[in-house]
Amino acid sequence: DAGVIQSPRHEVTEMGQEVTLRCKPISGHNSLFWYRQTMMRGLELLIYFNNNVPIDDSGMPEDRFSAKMPNASFSTLKIQPSEPRDSAVYFCASSLRRQGYEQYFGPGTRLTVT
Amino acid sequence: AQRVTQPEKLLSVFKGAPVELKCNYSYSGSPELFWYVQYSRQRLQLLLRHISRESIKGFTADLNKGETSFHLKKPFAQEEDSAMYYCALSPLSGPGGYSGAGSYQLTFGKGTKLSVIP
Numbered sequence: 001d002a003g004v005i006q007s008p009r010h011e012v013t014e015m016g017q018e019v020t021l022r023c024k025p026i027s028g029h030n031s032l033f034w035y036r037q038t039m040m041r042g043l044e045l046l047i048y049f050n051n052n053v054p055i056d057d058s059g060m061p062e063d064r065f066s067a068k069m070p071n072a073s074f075s076t077l078k079i080q081p082s083e084p085r086d087s088a089v090y091f092c093a094s095s096l097r098r099q100g101y102e103q104y105f106g107p108g109t110r111l112t113v114t
Numbered sequence: 115a116q117r118v119t120q121p122e123k124l125l126s127v128f129k130g131a132p133v134e135l136k137c138n139y140s141y142s143g144s145p146e147l148f149w150y151v152q153y154s155r156q157r158l159q160l161l162l163r164h165i166s167r168e169s170i171k172g173f174t175a176d177l178n179k180g181e182t183s184f185h186l187k188k189p190f191a192q193e194e195d196s197a198m199y200y201c202a203l204s205p206l207s208g209p210g211g212y213s214g215a216g217s218y219q220l221t222f223g224k225g226t227k228l229s230v231i232p
Contacts, residue, residue: 003157004157033219033220035222041224042200042222042223042224042225043158043200043222043224043225044222045219045220045221045222048219055219056219091158093158102160102163103160103220104159105157105158105159106157107157108157
């Protein structure tokens, strides 16, 4: 298995543009997590899904952020419109939903909004 | 709500010296604690979890419920240990017992960058 796959790996965009980040979880995993990593705030959970259903989106910073998981093998995180303060590394992780589980992280998408 | 605190942003030690990365947590129920590590240019990955009581790459961590701590230790640091380390907590059960659905998310500390000096 190639592990969790994220695309693109780097994204540079101008303020106001729409940004879509993509994630393919490990096959068979039924939980998917989106995180944002910044120097100031560290690693923050934005939203997570169990069996493609959003369970907790309380970490999503604003209505400009939205996430979907149309099927078990694909998820997107969209920012519209993007702002410079959204610049960060965005990680996707997947796991089996059980006690003692391990979250497997993707390589991340480094987003720069100018 | 749960919280994880890693008081040191950066920790520098000499090769061969002991290492202790501090982690304190706040959670009213019974937690499960993890250490994740991110080596340069690599993905964040699980290092160890308290339930397993294992030693990985010479690292150990003991859950101290009295002090609400889960410090990561290694007796002799190696250069290859240089990395970013994150402590994380998952609710094993809530204040009233096992919480069931929605209890598998992780709360991470802000991380400690360990630099081992040759």
